[in-house]
Amino acid sequence: MALAVFDSEDPYRSVQVRGVVAGRRAGEAASEDIHRLSRHYTGHDYGDPEGRISYLIAVESWSSYGLPEVG
Numbered sequence: 001m002a003l004a005v006f007d008s009e010d011p012y013r014s015v016q017v018r019g020v021v022a023g024r025r026a027g028e029a030a031s032e033d034i035h036r037l038s039r040h041y042t043g044h045d046y047g048d049p050e051g052r053i054s055y056l057i058a059v060e061s062w063s064s065y066g067l068p069e070v071g
Helices: 027-042
Strands: 002-007 010-026 053-065
Touching (some): 010 027, 027 053
Antiparallel strands (some): 002 010, 010 053
Protein backbone atom coordinates (compact mmCIF):
# COMPACT_ATOMS: atom_id res chain seq x y z
CA MET A 1 0.00 0.00 0.00
CA ALA A 2 1.01 3.59 -0.39
CA LEU A 3 -0.28 6.60 1.48
CA ALA A 4 0.49 10.25 0.82
CA VAL A 5 -0.56 13.04 3.18
CA PHE A 6 -0.31 16.67 2.08
CA ASP A 7 -0.48 19.81 4.22
CA SER A 8 -3.70 21.59 3.22
CA GLU A 9 -2.04 24.97 3.77
CA ASP A 10 1.20 24.12 1.93
CA PRO A 11 0.99 21.40 -0.75
CA TYR A 12 4.81 21.32 -0.90
CA ARG A 13 4.84 19.73 2.59
CA SER A 14 4.01 16.04 2.55
CA VAL A 15 4.74 12.60 3.94
CA GLN A 16 4.61 9.36 1.95
CA VAL A 17 4.52 5.87 3.51
CA ARG A 18 4.92 2.59 1.63
CA GLY A 19 4.42 -0.91 3.00
CA VAL A 20 2.42 -4.10 2.97
CA VAL A 21 -0.75 -5.12 4.79
CA ALA A 22 0.40 -7.24 7.73
CA GLY A 23 -2.96 -7.81 9.37
CA ARG A 24 -6.66 -7.02 9.45
CA ARG A 25 -8.96 -6.23 12.38
CA ALA A 26 -12.76 -6.28 12.25
CA GLY A 27 -15.63 -6.24 14.74
CA GLU A 28 -14.94 -5.01 18.28
CA ALA A 29 -11.19 -4.65 17.64
CA ALA A 30 -11.77 -2.32 14.68
CA SER A 31 -14.43 -0.39 16.62
CA GLU A 32 -11.93 0.20 19.42
CA ASP A 33 -9.36 1.41 16.86
CA ILE A 34 -11.69 4.12 15.52
CA HIS A 35 -12.82 5.08 19.04
CA ARG A 36 -9.16 5.46 20.14
CA LEU A 37 -8.41 7.74 17.16
CA SER A 38 -11.59 9.74 17.69
CA ARG A 39 -10.85 10.22 21.41
CA HIS A 40 -7.35 11.41 20.57
CA TYR A 41 -8.50 14.01 18.02
CA THR A 42 -11.97 14.99 19.28
CA GLY A 43 -12.11 13.91 22.92
CA HIS A 44 -15.05 11.51 22.45
CA ASP A 45 -15.99 8.17 20.89
CA TYR A 46 -16.70 7.86 17.18
CA GLY A 47 -20.40 8.15 16.33
CA ASP A 48 -21.01 4.95 14.35
CA PRO A 49 -18.22 2.35 14.48
CA GLU A 50 -20.30 -0.45 12.90
CA GLY A 51 -18.79 -2.13 9.87
CA ARG A 52 -15.30 -0.70 10.41
CA ILE A 53 -12.20 -2.61 9.30
CA SER A 54 -8.64 -1.72 10.33
CA TYR A 55 -5.64 -2.76 8.27
CA LEU A 56 -2.27 -3.04 10.00
CA ILE A 57 0.57 -1.83 7.80
CA ALA A 58 4.20 -2.98 7.98
CA VAL A 59 6.05 0.14 6.82
CA GLU A 60 8.83 -0.64 4.35
CA SER A 61 9.83 2.94 3.52
CA TRP A 62 8.75 6.52 4.01
CA SER A 63 9.79 9.95 2.83
CA SER A 64 8.86 13.54 3.47
CA TYR A 65 9.16 16.87 1.68
CA GLY A 66 9.27 20.31 3.20
CA LEU A 67 9.42 19.02 6.78
CA PRO A 68 12.26 19.10 9.31
CA GLU A 69 14.63 16.11 9.41
CA VAL A 70 13.74 13.45 11.99
CA GLY A 71 16.40 11.47 13.68
